[in-house]
Amino acid sequence: MLNSDKQIKRVVIKIGSSSLTSMHGEISRRKLENLAEQIVELKDAGYETAVVSSGAVAAGYRKLGCLERPTSLPEKQAAASIGQGLLMESYSELFLSHGYVASQILITRSDFSDETRFENVKNTMNVLLDRGIIPIINENDTVTVDRLKFGDNDTLAAKVAGLIDADFLIILSDIDGLYDSNPNDNPDAKLLENVHCITPEIEEAAGDSGSAVGTGGMKSKIEAVKIAMAAGIDSFLGKAGCEHILMNAVNGTARGTYFEQEPDALNLDDKQQWIAFHSGPEGKVTISSHGKNAIIEKHEDLYRSDIQEVIGEFGDGAVVRILDETGIELGLGRINYSHEQLSESGTEGEQDLVPAIAHETFVCALDFQLPAIG
Ligand SMILES: Nc1ncnc2c1ncn2[C@@H]1O[C@H](COP(=O)(O)OP(=O)(O)O)[C@@H](O)[C@H]1O
Numbered sequence: 001m002l003n004s005d006k007q008i009k010r011v012v013i014k015i016g017s018s019s020l021t022s023m024h025g026e027i028s029r030r031k032l033e034n035l036a037e038q039i040v041e042l043k044d045a046g047y048e049t050a051v052v053s054s055g056a057v058a059a060g061y062r063k064l065g066c067l068e069r070p071t072s073l074p075e076k077q078a079a080a081s082i083g084q085g086l087l088m089e090s091y092s093e094l095f096l097s098h099g100y101v102a103s104q105i106l107i108t109r110s111d112f113s114d115e116t117r118f119e120n121v122k123n124t125m126n127v128l129l130d131r132g133i134i135p136i137i138n139e140n141d142t143v144t145v146d147r148l149k150f151g152d153n154d155t156l157a158a159k160v161a162g163l164i165d166a167d168f169l170i171i172l173s174d175i176d177g178l179y180d181s182n183p184n185d186n187p188d189a190k191l192l193e194n195v196h197c198i199t200p201e202i203e204e205a206a207g208d209s210g211s212a213v214g215t216g217g218m219k220s221k222i223e224a225v226k227i228a229m230a231a232g233i234d235s236f237l238g239k240a241g242c243e244h245i246l247m248n249a250v251n252g253t254a255r256g257t258y259f260e261q262e263p264d265a266l267n268l269d270d271k272q273q274w275i276a277f278h279s280g281p282e283g284k285v286t287i288s289s290h291g292k293n294a295i296i297e298k299h300e301d302l303y304r305s306d307i308q309e310v311i312g313e314f315g316d317g318a319v320v321r322i323l324d325e326t327g328i329e330l331g332l333g334r335i336n337y338s339h340e341q342l343s344e345s346g347t348e349g350e351q352d353l354v355p356a357i358a359h360e361t362f363v364c365a366l367d368f369q370l371p372a373i374g
């Protein structure tokens with residue numbers, strides 16, 4: 001049940017492979033029609049909707065000649081290049097029959113880690129949404145290498161939700177919500193209807209995928225929810241195929257799990273979200289207890305004189321991890337000096353002209369559950 005009075009206008013809907021395809025590696029027309037009708041129901045009611053759709057590999061592997069979902073990267077990429085086209089063809093045709101235009105956006109992680117490309121994707125999506133188009137987003141599977149992948153579309157959906165300042169993230173899966181333990185292992189697992197904070201117990205309960213086509217399992221859905229929460233976006237996790245699940249989800253009455261932050265929770269602004277989730281930190285700095293006190297307790301800038309050790313190589317403007325004297329990670333921030341400049345000694349006066357890390361570019365690990373950043 002959604003308790004807050006927050007107005008929902010812009011919604012990101014993530015649809016997992018199993019919610020779109022049959023067990024035999026083909027698009028399920030019945031499932032897709034049902035989903036398209038539900039998205040149209042939201043559009044007709046005035047919601048702006050962006051869809052993050054998985055299913056490219058699952059929809060294409062059979063036509064590639066594989067009997068089951070392939071595991072090698074080239075075969076997955078080849079399957080995706082078949083399946084993605086088929087998926088888009090179906091989405092376009094179904095939405096057009098209801099008077100809506102669909103568009104395709106394929107992105108890679110490097111499109112998000114490059115600030116200019118990040119802005120471009122954002123501007124493109126905003127134009128599409130403002131004009132009533134339904135963007136269908138997926139990872140550009142055919143060109144990404146494992147090391148540089150988002151990896152799963154759950155976290156991609158949460159990052160897209162943050163990118164376009166969505167009000168609500170709906171994750172549709174083959175299960176009707178988050179259970180207090182993995183239902184594949186425990187038949188007595190109970191559905192959690194409302195979650196306000198991702199606790200270690202929840203992380204523990206979230207297991208891997210139970211299906212032959214899903215990839216992320218509940219683990220990646222919880223990672224996604226953490227990203228959405230940090231951006232101030234509430235989420236819902238429910239089962240695709242249930243009647244009016246999307247409309248009921250935005251109305252707060254659907255069966256499933258609602259992830260809703262406490263009203264006084266801190267949120268990251270756009271620039272901090274980029275630092276936290278997209279940048280890819282390039283090095284580390286260890287700071288003094290004086291610096292720690294300044295940036296964490298007093299919310300002040302950090303100066304060169306507070307930096308005790310520089311680890312790795314980075315240019316000025318890079319995002320770095322900030323550690324305390326004992327090596328505990330305090331957070332991430334944008335550094336205004338290169339590693340070489342920091343290693344040079346300067347006079348006191350020069351050191352304090354430009355802060356090493358301005359407080360507004362600091363993302364505190366104690367305030368936000370920062371997911372592992374690759
Ligand atoms: N605590 C849990 N609660 C619910 N489902 C869980 C949990 N832990 C693991 N799972 C598994 O995660 C699956 C959903 O993830 P996944 O198969 O990747 O779906 P999708 O293809 O929709 O992304 C569920 O069907 C279930 O088997």
Ligand SMILES: N[C@@H](CCC(=O)OP(=O)(O)O)C(=O)O
Pocket residue numbers: 015016017018053054055056057058080138139141151152153154213214215216217
């Ligand atoms: N980009 C991949 C999806 C990967 C993925 O996250 O799948 P799922 O766990 O079903 O949401 C594809 O389209 O096949």
